[in-house]
Amino acid sequence: MEKIIIFLHFHKCGGSSINKMFGKYKKFKVHKNCNPYRNNKNIIMFWNFKKNQFNKFKNELINNKVEYIALEWNYFKYYNTLDFNNIELITCFRDPYERYISNMRFDNNKDSNKYNNKNIIWNQGYVMQRFFVNYNKFNYYIKMLNGFGNNPDIEVNNKHLKIAKNRLDKFSIILILEDKETFKQLDKFETTKIVKNNINKHNYKIEISREEFIEKNILDYELYEYAKKISYNNI
Numbered sequence: 001m002e003k004i005i006i007f008l009h010f011h012k013c014g015g016s017s018i019n020k021m022f023g024k025y026k027k028f029k030v031h032k033n034c035n036p037y038r039n040n041k042n043i044i045m046f047w048n049f050k051k052n053q054f055n056k057f058k059n060e061l062i063n064n065k066v067e068y069i070a071l072e073w074n075y076f077k078y079y080n081t082l083d084f085n086n087i088e089l090i091t092c093f094r095d096p097y098e099r100y101i102s103n104m105r106f107d108n109n110k111d112s113n114k115y116n117n118k119n120i121i122w123n124q125g126y127v128m129q130r131f132f133v134n135y136n137k138f139n140y141y142i143k144m145l146n147g148f149g150n151n152p153d154i155e156v157n158n159k160h161l162k163i164a165k166n167r168l169d170k171f172s173i174i175l176i177l178e179d180k181e182t183f184k185q186l187d188k189f190e191t192t193k194i195v196k197n198n199i200n201k202h203n204y205k206i207e208i209s210r211e212e213f214i215e216k217n218i219l220d221y222e223l224y225e226y227a228k229k230i231s232y233n234n235i
Contacts, residue, residue: 008091009072011135021191025068034070047074074149094174112208
């Protein structure tokens with residue numbers, strides 16, 4: 001079979017629209033926004049998979065002819081031990097400041113200090129699972145690619161930036177939300193047209209300037225520029 005497409009869904013980076021673009025592709029038998037679930041009760045916490053668990057899950061996808069899944073809440077903790085044969089990795093980045101304020105408005109927050117210091121728990125009423133998520137934290141991209149998406153208090157440094165860059169090198173497609181030209185990379189797939197971005201009704205002023213934000217997110221901005229470079233080289 002063709003390779004399984006795994007989409008790393010960074011929060012508020014157009015992920016739901018991209019999932020809709022792959023609407024014709026066969027998904028996991030139970031999923032929510034293309035995140036695989038078990039019997040509509042529990043999200044599959046793929047990020048905890050070690051080598052044998054990952055291989056078993058990959059074989060399940062192959063046997064069920066699954067063509068596309070999305071991973072929204074973390075990346076692989078045991079990445080270095082996993083075999084990504086039969087898998088095509090894609091993702092989409094957005095300017096870190098724009099992504100962050102979009103998330104703040106979506107969660108109806110104005111004070112960035114309180115927002116960043118808050119430990120958010122993923123809590124869906126229809127499942128029993130609970131886990132931390134990091135989409136409100138500074139240097140979110142770095143943390144996700146290092147498998148720290150559920151570690152709200154962790155700090156990252158240049159070592160983690162290097163790891164994140166190395167992992168991005170394995171992605172066949174990196175989209176940049178602000179630049180629709182980068183979406184030409186999807187031409188090889190049978191996707192629908194680009195779905196109109198969601199418009200957030202909250203448009204109040206956020207209490208952190210772009211300059212202040214960049215100062216606190218140097219690592220994410222370096223990764224963002226690296227992602228753009230890869231993306232533009234692939235067009």
